[in-house]
Amino acid sequence: MTVDRPVEAVPFDDVPAWDETADVVVVGYGVAGASAAVEAATLGAEVLVLERTGGWGGAASMSGGFIYLGGGTPLQEALGFEDTPDEMYAFLMAAMGPGADAVKVRDYCEGSVDHYDWLVELGVRFKEEFCDEPGWVPSADQGLMYSGGENAWPLNEIARPVPRGHLPQIAEGSARTAHEEGERGGGYYLMAPLVERAEQLGARALYDVRTDCLVVDRAGTVCGVTGTRFGEPFRVRARRGVVLAAGSFIYNDDMVARFAPEALGRPGSATEMHDGHAIRMGQAIGADLGRMDGCEVAGGADPRMNVRGILVNRVGQRFIPEDTYGGRVAQAIRYKQDDVAFLVMDDAGYEEVPDMVTGGPKPRPDWVADTIAELEADMGIPAGALDATVTLYNRYAARGEDPLFHKNPTWLRPLEPPYGAFDLRHRTGGFTLGGLRTNTRSEVLHVSGRPIPGLFAAGRTASGVPVWGYASGASLGDGSFYGRRAGRSAGERR
Amino acid sequence: MTVDRPVEAVPFDDVPAWDETADVVVVGYGVAGASAAVEAATLGAEVLVLERTGGWGGAASMSGGFIYLGGGTPLQEALGFEDTPDEMYAFLMAAMGPGADAVKVRDYCEGSVDHYDWLVELGVRFKEEFCDEPGWVPSADQGLMYSGGENAWPLNEIARPVPRGHLPQIAEGSARTAHEEGERGGGYYLMAPLVERAEQLGARALYDVRTDCLVVDRAGTVCGVTGTRFGEPFRVRARRGVVLAAGSFIYNDDMVARFAPEALGRPGSATEMHDGHAIRMGQAIGADLGRMDGCEVAGGADPRMNVRGILVNRVGQRFIPEDTYGGRVAQAIRYKQDDVAFLVMDDAGYEEVPDMVTGGPKPRPDWVADTIAELEADMGIPAGALDATVTLYNRYAARGEDPLFHKNPTWLRPLEPPYGAFDLRHRTGGFTLGGLRTNTRSEVLHVSGRPIPGLFAAGRTASGVPVWGYASGASLGDGSFYGRRAGRSAGERR
The missing domain is CATH 3.50.50.60 (FAD/NAD(P)-binding domain)
Known part of the structure; x- marks a missing residue:
């Protein structure tokens, strides 16, 4: 100016x-x-x-x-x-x-x-x-x-x-x-x-x-x-x-x-x-x-990654259907989650993600772990919080349902080990x-x-x-x- | 105008x-x-x-x-x-x-x-x-x-x-x-x-x-x-x-x-x-x-009720320390939770609430139930969602801890049946x-x-x-x- x-x-x-x-x-x-x-x-x-x-x-x-x-x-x-x-x-x-x-x-x-x-x-x-x-x-x-x-x-x-x-x-x-x-x-x-x-x-x-x-x-x-x-x-x-x-x-x-x-x-x-x-x-x-x-x-992760994982906030709670517009995701992260979010995926989901549109390599997870307990500890999420989220998500995903956020059944599948998580904090x-x-x-x-x-x-x-x-x-x-x-x-x- | x-x-x-x-x-x-x-x-x-x-x-x-x-x-x-x-x-x-x-x-x-x-x-x-x-x-x-x-x-x-x-x-x-x-x-x-x-x-x-x-x-x-x-x-x-x-x-x-x-x-x-x-x-x-x-x-419930229960959103997640200023609670409900929230208490907590400052009777819960499963069903929260929240809250409250929202230990106690919930939707x-x-x-x-x-x-x-x-x-x-x-x-x- x-x-x-x-x-x-x-x-x-x-x-x-x-x-x-x-x-x-x-x-x-x-x-x-x-x-x-x-x-x-x-x-x-x-x-x-x-x-x-x-x-x-x-x-x-x-x-x-x-x-x-x-x-x-x-x-x-x-x-x-x-x-x-x-x-x-x-x-x-x-x-x-x-x-x-x-x-x-x-x-x-x-x-x-x-x-x-x-x-x-x-x-x-x-x-x-x-x-x-x-x-x-x-x-x-x-x-x-x-x-x-x-x-x-x-x-x-x-x-x-x-x-x-x-x-x-x-x-x-x-x-x-x-x-x-x-x-x-x-x-x-x-x-x-x-x-x-x-x-x-x-x-x-x-x-x-x-x-x-x-x-x-x-x-x-x-x-x-x-x-x-x-x-x-x-x-x-x-x-x-x-x-x-x-x-x-x-x-x-x-x-x-x-x-x-x-x-x-x-x-x-x-x-x-x-x-x-x-x-x-x-x-x-x-x-x-x-x-x-x-x-x-x-900002945030590629929408093709979002849909294959779950987006969680500072305390491991889901907050949005992962298959919505990336801008709605970014807006929810900034304005409703204090600009703090993580994308949690399993290895199978990550492998499914197509090559990046940019032609570059897929981003690597910031944390990987064989159990959710280990993952949440590494991420700084209170013990048991992410675990409760994944347990509930998996229980419904096994039936092709997401009564919390209504993600399209196309993308619903229980997350299985090993797991990875991406840091989406302050990237909007x-x-x-x-x-x-x-x-x-x-x-x-x-x-x-x-x-x-x-x-x-x-x-x-x-x-x-x-x-x-x-x-x-x-x-x-x-x-x-x-x-x-x-x-x-x-x-x-x- | x-x-x-x-x-x-x-x-x-x-x-x-x-x-x-x-x-x-x-x-x-x-x-x-x-x-x-x-x-x-x-x-x-x-x-x-x-x-x-x-x-x-x-x-x-x-x-x-x-x-x-x-x-x-x-x-x-x-x-x-x-x-x-x-x-x-x-x-x-x-x-x-x-x-x-x-x-x-x-x-x-x-x-x-x-x-x-x-x-x-x-x-x-x-x-x-x-x-x-x-x-x-x-x-x-x-x-x-x-x-x-x-x-x-x-x-x-x-x-x-x-x-x-x-x-x-x-x-x-x-x-x-x-x-x-x-x-x-x-x-x-x-x-x-x-x-x-x-x-x-x-x-x-x-x-x-x-x-x-x-x-x-x-x-x-x-x-x-x-x-x-x-x-x-x-x-x-x-x-x-x-x-x-x-x-x-x-x-x-x-x-x-x-x-x-x-x-x-x-x-x-x-x-x-x-x-x-x-x-x-x-x-x-x-x-x-x-x-x-x-x-x-x-708007919302009396802060003296909030502290003795847990505030949850549309899908049964906690979102704020219940002992903070009532205006911060109301603002979080309106702007971060789409103006939808519930206060969940147990009977013991409800009985502890002092007489209203207004001199009037305490508000009555909108729902009461002997189990969280029953309560969440009555409230329209997806099965298992509120239960996961209460289980995690209780586990930590028993130790006087709230690693998610850091509510003061004064107010931490596991919730026990019977339960009641108050409808705080669209009241701000x-x-x-x-x-x-x-x-x-x-x-x-x-x-x-x-x-x-x-x-x-x-x-x-x-x-x-x-x-x-x-x-x-x-x-x-x-x-x-x-x-x-x-x-x-x-x-x-x-």
């Missing part, structure tokens, strides 16, 4: 001259900004994107690339999965909350198939293949996968289990995994067509621009931004609107300490540009906020979900509830579809969806 | 006339407002308190009245407890967080003895008697009690256990309990001397005034408020400053849904005036916020802790980090000492402490 970086709004009359002028000025060239640029330019608006780094992409470009879509996308249908906006809504309201915005979630579900079509029309490709394994990413380049615990308890009782993690194909005809591709994961193959289309439509981008302040006229309308470029003052006039799409605040220690302290110093899936400054620019003119405590959380990371309060038009709302004229936000600069819970693809999904809306709302403004 | 209630700041030049003028204008006549009024008036400032209801008191007046103080108060010393600001700081940083403000907590601890003396000088009385029982309130009118889990694990390993819950004596020479006194609990006997002193010092109060908007001059200085009185516009000029002290936002469903959804529709220890409007008044001029998700949480309530960001001078901070000239806040309108965790007395404690600071800072302003 830059010391003494200004944030207070600048009166329009105080701006001596403009370095650039456009109809729609977009701050940040990640997935939300690129989507806004495409949509505004499609409407014929003159678009200028201001990006702080030397190139487009943001966190999106470096991500795995999951986009959370459903309600009956052509890909879902081609692969035999029946989905409806209602089922998707039921799932998201449960999985993205507590406190998910019903109006926004409904809107997102109703528009999801159209959004898929829009992405495909842009040139994003989804391979017609389903990955039927648990995991953070598909084992190869399959286009569809469970990415939010849809098929695990209790979510599988709330909505019909359907996969909604849509993954852009990494390269035409390639079977390479995201990892083998290096940083060019699925996210790159989502971003590249967006940026290409924006350029085709005439949107311009300026790099190395640090945007500091909104410019506001006497009526309270946002009509530009000020900042610096190569260390010199830089002022950009926006005739129709400014779109803030500069990511989360995970790299702003002061904000994280005040709003989401458990995430302090533990960023993940974000770039260092996620400094929350764009959120503060909105706050400075009375913009309201939403759910500043929420975080996407990842992620990005913040809270941000500026927006409506479904991506207008930023003042604390009075009225839209602030000329100001729009999307992606993790706004409070969106995921507010506390998460599913892989929820942020690229709502970032691109409401980025588009921001571009449309700004582009249509006169 | 009043529909269409204005919140946007009013330019000074747009105010046609002033109905009242004072040096320091205080919004809200609870503990923070009263403390601000006393301090500002002590400095010779002309003080006007605007209260929305028909009388002073706020939530404080209806509360039990605990004030969290320490560091070696005369009451602690008289009762043989050695405390230091450092021990108090270590405790509060652990118990009020995660994310407690180290600067504010240090300041509060260093000033705690002085604050005690100030209260005594005002006429607040603390009876020199220690209540050596767990509980929400003392069994009678004792002046000192553990009120935050200081003597329970893990906090007893973080700081030397010392009681810091100071309770104002209810009536001179009376042994009546807070309950028998009706609504006039300890909180009334804290508030009455404050209000009396404020009046003696010439502070005026106007009731039935709804304050809506801040008035701000061209330089951005807060110089008054507007609102309504008896349905007519009402404008008050503040020469030196405005102090916002209007309570939490627990009764504002829109804000609760966006910032602390688990608390939606479940207010406690607050008045309906806690509508968050004063927080929004600050936000409207760019004031920053702190930790909007935090909540004081109460409380008030929000988040609010305007302030410094130790109680100046409200703009998102830029600079103090907003003329604007001060305290009590639950501000983010204070308790940000997520809580101890009984933390809110009256920091409300009165930083209310005083607000009064001083505003009163000293020229």
Whole structure:
């Protein structure tokens, strides 16, 4: 965070001259900004994107690339999965909350198939293949996968289990995994067509621009931004609107300490540009906020290992169905188990784990033992506590049952010696979900509830579809969806 | 929440006339407002308190009245407890967080003895008697009690256990309990001397005034408020400053849904005036916020019952030392156990529970059974799960040990038939802790980090000492402490 970086709004009359002028000025060239640029330019608006780094992409470009879509996308249908906006809504309201915005979630579900079509029309490709394994990413380049615990308890009782993690194909005809591709994961193959289309439509981008302040006229309308470029003052006039799409605040220690302290110093899936400054620019003119405590959380063991063992806490108790989404596991570890957990497996289960998606070797257990008594002693769990857990688990697993956490019978089998355990303590990371309060038009709302004229936000600069819970693809999904809306709302403004 | 209630700041030049003028204008006549009024008036400032209801008191007046103080108060010393600001700081940083403000907590601890003396000088009385029982309130009118889990694990390993819950004596020479006194609990006997002193010092109060908007001059200085009185516009000029002290936002469903959804529709220890409007008044001029998700949480069984049984979750697992502060128990139930918990006791333990402080009969168990197998079946806990928990608990309790949660040996004894269980599901309530960001001078901070000239806040309108965790007395404690600071800072302003 830059010391003494200004944030207070600048009166329009105080701006001596403009370095650039456009109809729609977009701050940040990640997935939300690129989507806004495409949509505004499609409407014929003159678009200028201001990006702080030397190139487009943001966190999106470096991500795995999951986009959370459903309600009956052509890909879902081609692969035999029946989905409806209602089922998707039921799932998201449960999985993205507590406190998910019903109006926004409904809107997102109703528009999801159209959004898929829009992405495909842009040139994003989804391979017609389903990955039927648990995991953070598909084992190869399959286009569809469970990415939010849809098929695990209790979510599988709330909505019909359907996969909604849509993954852009990494390269035409390639079977390479995201990892083998290096940083060019699925996210790159989502971003590249967006940026290409924006350029085709005439949107311009300026790099190395640090945007500091909104410019506001006497009526309270946002009509530009000020900042610096190569260390010199830089002022950009926006005739129709400014779109803030500069990511989360995970790299702003002061904000994280005040709003989401458990995430302090533990960023993940974000770039260092996620400094929350764009959120503060909105706050400075009375913009309201939403759910500043929420975080996407990842970390812990590979989900394909989780399902074949049991996850236990500091005192050896199970606490979650091991076959749910890895992000739900990580979130439960951080927020409900004081960031302390262990994965206990037996040798047979460990041997069954497929090769790592990364191509590297399987992680080795931190402890191994021939008895649970020995294992719990080595792990520092009170004698008898893990033993009681394993005894009860085994008793039910032998019957293919898990009345405590309802793990799918596929993964139920009594654990037998020898045993191993993995240390999952203090390994969670992620990005913040809270941000500026927006409506479904991506207008930023003042604390009075009225839209602030000329100001729009999307992606993790706004409070969106995921507010506390998460599913892989929820942020690229709502970032691109409401980025588009921001571009449309700004582009249509006169 | 009043529909269409204005919140946007009013330019000074747009105010046609002033109905009242004072040096320091205080919004809200609870503990923070009263403390601000006393301090500002002590400095010779002309003080006007605007209260929305028909009388002073706020939530404080209806509360039990605990004030969290320490560091070696005369009451602690008289009762043989050695405390230091450092021990108090270590405790509060652990118990009020995660994310407690180290600067504010240090300041509060260093000033705690002085604050005690100030209260005594005002006429607040603390009876020199220690209540050596767990509980929400003392069994009678004792002046000192553990009120935050200081003597329970893990906090007893973080700081030397010392009681810091100071309770104002209810009536001179009376042994009546807070309950028998009706609504006039300890909180009334804290508030009455404050209000009396404020009046003696010439502070005026106007009731039935709804304050809506801040008035701000061209330089951005807060110089008054507007609102309504008896349905007519009402404008008050503040020469030196405005102090916002209007309570939490627990009764504002829109804000609760966006910032602390688990608390939606479940207010406690607050008045309906806690509508968050004063927080929004600050936000409207760019004031920053702190930790909007935090909540004081109460509910569940009487702590004197908890200690004599075991608290278990949905699947029969223990999750907390049963002898810790009842608010920590309630918070763990709501946030870590999905608001589901049960208290399991045996008949012998139940018989040992003293008469209720309220004078009413002991609650009856929701389930009773001669075996744990029968009990868990009746409670809907998977067969064998509660049994495993009780077996392990008993095995260690027989040796006076609790290696899982370190409950004090005083309360450890194997549970024996017959058994009973109490349903504690969905019974938590409380008030929000988040609010305007302030410094130790109680100046409200703009998102830029600079103090907003003329604007001060305290009590639950501000983010204070308790940000997520809580101890009984933390809110009256920091409300009165930083209310005083607000009064001083505003009163000293020229």
